[in-house]
Amino acid sequence: MTDESERRTKRADARRNEQALLDAAAAVFVTSGVDAPVREIAARAGVGMGTIYRHFPTRPELVVAVYRHQVEACADAGPRLLDESPTPEAALRAWVALFVEFLVTKHGLAGALQGDSAGSDALHAYFVDRLVPVCGSLLQAAFGRTGARHVPPVDAYNLMKGIGNLCIGAAADPAYDAYRLVQLLVTGVLSGSNR
Amino acid sequence: MTDESERRTKRADARRNEQALLDAAAAVFVTSGVDAPVREIAARAGVGMGTIYRHFPTRPELVVAVYRHQVEACADAGPRLLDESPTPEAALRAWVALFVEFLVTKHGLAGALQGDSAGSDALHAYFVDRLVPVCGSLLQAAFGRTGARHVPPVDAYNLMKGIGNLCIGAAADPAYDAYRLVQLLVTGVLSGSNR
Amino acid sequence: MTDESERRTKRADARRNEQALLDAAAAVFVTSGVDAPVREIAARAGVGMGTIYRHFPTRPELVVAVYRHQVEACADAGPRLLDESPTPEAALRAWVALFVEFLVTKHGLAGALQGDSAGSDALHAYFVDRLVPVCGSLLQAAFGRTGARHVPPVDAYNLMKGIGNLCIGAAADPAYDAYRLVQLLVTGVLSGSNR
Amino acid sequence: MTDESERRTKRADARRNEQALLDAAAAVFVTSGVDAPVREIAARAGVGMGTIYRHFPTRPELVVAVYRHQVEACADAGPRLLDESPTPEAALRAWVALFVEFLVTKHGLAGALQGDSAGSDALHAYFVDRLVPVCGSLLQAAFGRTGARHVPPVDAYNLMKGIGNLCIGAAADPAYDAYRLVQLLVTGVLSGSNR
DNA sequence: GATGAATGAGGTTTCATTCAT
DNA sequence: AATGAATGAAACCTCATTCAT
Numbered sequence: 172m173t174d175e176s177e178r179r180t181k182r183a184d185a186r187r188n189e190q191a192l193l194d195a196a197a198a199v200f201v202t203s204g205v206d207a208p209v210r211e212i213a214a215r216a217g218v219g220m221g222t223i224y225r226h227f228p229t230r231p232e233l234v235v236a237v238y239r240h241q242v243e244a245c246a247d248a249g250p251r252l253l254d255e256s257p258t259p260e261a262a263l264r265a266w267v268a269l270f271v272e273f274l275v276t277k278h279g280l281a282g283a284l285q286g287d288s289a290g291s292d293a294l295h296a297y298f299v300d301r302l303v304p305v306c307g308s309l310l311q312a313a314f315g316r317t318g319a320r321h322v323p324p325v326d327a328y329n330l331m332k333g334i335g336n337l338c339i340g341a342a343a344d345p346a347y348d349a350y351r352l353v354q355l356l357v358t359g360v361l362s363g364s365n366r
Numbered sequence: 367m368t369d370e371s372e373r374r375t376k377r378a379d380a381r382r383n384e385q386a387l388l389d390a391a392a393a394v395f396v397t398s399g400v401d402a403p404v405r406e407i408a409a410r411a412g413v414g415m416g417t418i419y420r421h422f423p424t425r426p427e428l429v430v431a432v433y434r435h436q437v438e439a440c441a442d443a444g445p446r447l448l449d450e451s452p453t454p455e456a457a458l459r460a461w462v463a464l465f466v467e468f469l470v471t472k473h474g475l476a477g478a479l480q481g482d483s484a485g486s487d488a489l490h491a492y493f494v495d496r497l498v499p500v501c502g503s504l505l506q507a508a509f510g511r512t513g514a515r516h517v518p519p520v521d522a523y524n525l526m527k528g529i530g531n532l533c534i535g536a537a538a539d540p541a542y543d544a545y546r547l548v549q550l551l552v553t554g555v556l557s558g559s560n561r
Numbered sequence: 562m563t564d565e566s567e568r569r570t571k572r573a574d575a576r577r578n579e580q581a582l583l584d585a586a587a588a589v590f591v592t593s594g595v596d597a598p599v600r601e602i603a604a605r606a607g608v609g610m611g612t613i614y615r616h617f618p619t620r621p622e623l624v625v626a627v628y629r630h631q632v633e634a635c636a637d638a639g640p641r642l643l644d645e646s647p648t649p650e651a652a653l654r655a656w657v658a659l660f661v662e663f664l665v666t667k668h669g670l671a672g673a674l675q676g677d678s679a680g681s682d683a684l685h686a687y688f689v690d691r692l693v694p695v696c697g698s699l700l701q702a703a704f705g706r707t708g709a710r711h712v713p714p715v716d717a718y719n720l721m722k723g724i725g726n727l728c729i730g731a732a733a734d735p736a737y738d739a740y741r742l743v744q745l746l747v748t749g750v751l752s753g754s755n756r
Numbered sequence: 757m758t759d760e761s762e763r764r765t766k767r768a769d770a771r772r773n774e775q776a777l778l779d780a781a782a783a784v785f786v787t788s789g790v791d792a793p794v795r796e797i798a799a800r801a802g803v804g805m806g807t808i809y810r811h812f813p814t815r816p817e818l819v820v821a822v823y824r825h826q827v828e829a830c831a832d833a834g835p836r837l838l839d840e841s842p843t844p845e846a847a848l849r850a851w852v853a854l855f856v857e858f859l860v861t862k863h864g865l866a867g868a869l870q871g872d873s874a875g876s877d878a879l880h881a882y883f884v885d886r887l888v889p890v891c892g893s894l895l896q897a898a899f900g901r902t903g904a905r906h907v908p909p910v911d912a913y914n915l916m917k918g919i920g921n922l923c924i925g926a927a928a929d930p931a932y933d934a935y936r937l938v939q940l941l942v943t944g945v946l947s948g949s950n951r
Numbered sequence: 952g953a954t955g956a957a958t959g960a961g962g963t964t965t966c967a968t969t970c971a972t
Numbered sequence: 973a974a975t976g977a978a979t980g981a982a983a984c985c986t987c988a989t990t991c992a993t
Contacts (some may be wrong), residue, residue: 181960184956184992185955185957188956188957190370208982208983209983209984209985210982210984218957218958219957219958219959220958220959220985221956221959221985221986222957222958222989224986225956225957226956236499246961252398282477282534285534285538288444297962314984316445324546325546325547325550326541329541329542329543329546332535332539332542333547336531336532336533336534336535337500337528337531338531339477339480340480340531343480346523346524347523347524347527348520348524349528351519351520351524352520352525352528352551355551355554356547356551358507358553358554358557359549359551359552359554359555359557360550362554379973380973383973383974403965403966403967404966404967405966405976408975413974414974414975414976415968415975416968416969416970416973416975417974417975419967419968419969420973420974425967463979515974574971574978575976575977575978578978586970589992598961598963599963600948600961600962600963606766608979609978609979609980610963610964610980611965611966611977611978611979611980612978613966614964643764644861646897667962672924675925677926679820691893711827714960715777715933715936715937715940718932719931719933719937720937722925722929722932723937726922726925727918727921727922728921729867729870730870730917734917735916736913737913737914738910738914739783741909741910741914742910742914742918742941745941745944746893746937746941748943748944748947749940749941749942749943749944750940750944752940752943752944767973769952769953770952770953773952773953793987793988794988798954798955803954804953804954805954805955805988806952806953806954806989806990807953807954810952815988935954
């Protein structure tokens with residue numbers, strides 16, 4: 172066995188474990204929230220607790236890793252939707268729908284986005300860093316077209332956080348329609364006035 | 367001292383204790399959230415922990431008791447605002463502003479409203495029971511005036527819960543303007559369409 | 562039952578527990594050293610772990626409490642021995658013998674006296690604060706009598722710490738005679754020269 | 757490559773690894789004590805943790821190996837000092853100074869010398885086996901010269917262990933002068949009496 | 952032989968809740 | 973009724989040690 176193939180083998184092992192952890196964490200987060208006990212996640216992944224700490228020394232790192240794929244997909248969808256949609260408003264609505272879909276299916280994620288106002292929390296920071304610019308572009312495009320004299324009544328950070336908040340607890344309550352509420356919020360925003 | 371006077375004395379004692387507990391809990395909730403340690407509340411009230419359990423066997427019961435006055439005030443304000451406001455829409459906006467004011471100043475309260483969708487959580491149930499009808503009246507009034515062919519795009523329960531969600535974490539993040547977002551949501555609702 | 566007797570009853574309870582803890586800790590310290598697991602001490606005392614934390618929030622506080630009586634006895638013995646002994650040198654030797662007796666019978670205590678050089682460790686600090694002055698008086702008395710031109714070749718802090726060190730591990734090694742070594746050190750000190 | 761040359765190559769490899777480990781351990785012991793985490797040592801040596809266990813299955817074996825050179829140097833210095841010094845007492849003092857110098861600069865080493873009285877601990881056993889005879893010769897020489905009727909008030913084992921103990925924690929406490937105390941102890945020993 | 956990922960025992964600390972006084 | 977001491981489950985995190993690759 173060559174050095175290289177040996178290295179690859181080991182990495183494959185570790186990667187398999189890491190994937191098992193991400194899958195387990197995703198599943199546990201759904202049922203027990205992102206603050207679920209480390210032991211529970213480890214047990215579901217079929218690994219020892221130490222293994223979690225090796226791969227993800229802190230909890231935010233794990234949470235970020237669990238949702239990284241979807242956050243990236245969301246971020247990438249922004250520019251694409253702007254291209255493909257008939258109007259910027261439609262692009263914003265479509266993107267918001269994607270974002271809601273993402274948050275609603277990840278129980279507890281929306282709540283975990285709060286974090287310190289200081290932005291010190293790694294998860295919150297990651298979401299903000301990655302998605303606020305995307306959301307901002309869409310928002311600006313929508314208002315650019317609406318008329319030069321109009322400016323958005325909220326900035327992208329507020330809109331993002333508002334959407335995130337509206338999605339909290341959505342999956343657990345069939346009577347609560349987060350999607351509808353978010354679209355109404357967007358309607359309010361696009362109406363260009365907060366009064 | 368007669369048996370009766372003794373009983374009366376004890377009741378006065380107990381009532382005084384209960385009030386001290388409510389005041390202490392309100393203060394602690396503001397700084398440490400509604401999940402603050404029991405000990406902290408007891409200490410601030412100057413009573414033993416057992417006393418809390420005697421008066422409020424479960425935490426939701428305590429939380430409900432702490433905020434009962436303000437919930438009642440909110441509920442009472444609904445009909446009054448409908449009378450006093452120039453339009454039903456204005457009444458709705460004014461009421462919503464009251465509700466937001468209430469939630470934002472009570473650190474952690476908005477988050478605690480989640481509870482099970484089954485309505486099994488005492489706090490959630492109390493809020494819903496008491497305020498959804500009020501909110502419903504205002505909503506109906508606004509749409510009744512707007513035109514017979516219009517129906518609200520969301521029911522009062524969804525609107526209430528959406529407003530509650532938008533207020534989560536508002537006090538901790540100066541960059542987040544819950545009031546503005548809620549009003550934009552109301553704008554969206556009143557625009558009569560979710561598309 | 563009067564308020565006062567009731568209070569006394571409760572205190573008696575707590576005091577009994579505290580004493581059980583001190584006894585258990587003393588016993589466990591002998592076999593497992595002063596870093597013995599909290600659980601072990603709690604188990605031996607027949608109390609829950611939380612009870613230890615209630616009475617002694619930090620480990621040094623527990624250790625200090627365990628040995629306080631004996632430290633105080635040692636401190637009190639200093640002046641008395643100076644009065645009763647035929648010479649100051651004899652007083653110093655007698656006191657040192659007492660101190661050695663104390664340390665040798667408390668397995669692990671001598672080692673625990675190390676602590677940070679900064680003196681930040683509570684146990685180390687307590688020993689130093691309480692005993693160095695006593696040891697200093699004896700030392701000064703011995704040298705005062707020996708002749709005005711003589712000064713001790715070490716200060717009381719060094720002598721104390723040296724004696725403490727010589728006692729480390731004494732109980733565990735029958736071939737090691739800490740008492741003898743300490744007296745030889747004192748002989749060296751009293752000989753008035755380090756060369 | 758022949759089998760033999762391959763074996764030789766591997767041995768060179770292994771020896772290089774072992775040396776790297778010894779160097780790394782020596783460095784880490786200075787900063788973190790002889791109980792430093794295995795990982796830390798492995799990392800500094802640039803090898804895997806398993807390699808440490810292959811070369812030194814137990815920690816005492818590693819510690820012994822790390823200090824073997826210096827222990828041997830100490831042992832060798834004994835006879836030489838006896839030859840070169842003007843008096844046996846001077847030789848003893850010089851040797852003791854060497855030993856103290858060694859212990860004080862090796863953070864945590866003195867403390868690790870304790871071990872079981874049964875001599876089961878490999879580190880303790882090695883030190884005793886190697887140095888007690890040397891110390892014994894010097895002691896005997898000093899007392900032989902002093903007068904036939906004098907015998908040392910302590911045996912070499914006690915003196916060695918006493919010196920070792922006096923050096924515990926010396927590096928961490930600038931106010932503690934282990935060298936001075938040890939010389940005073942030797943003075944006491946040479947004064948030929950423990951009373 | 953070497954590697955380092957994985958394991959899991961072991962120690963710590965916090966707090967909701969009970970119950971003797 | 974009130975008290976608050978006691979309980980102990982629960983969660984965290986760290987390493988020594990093993991073993992598959």
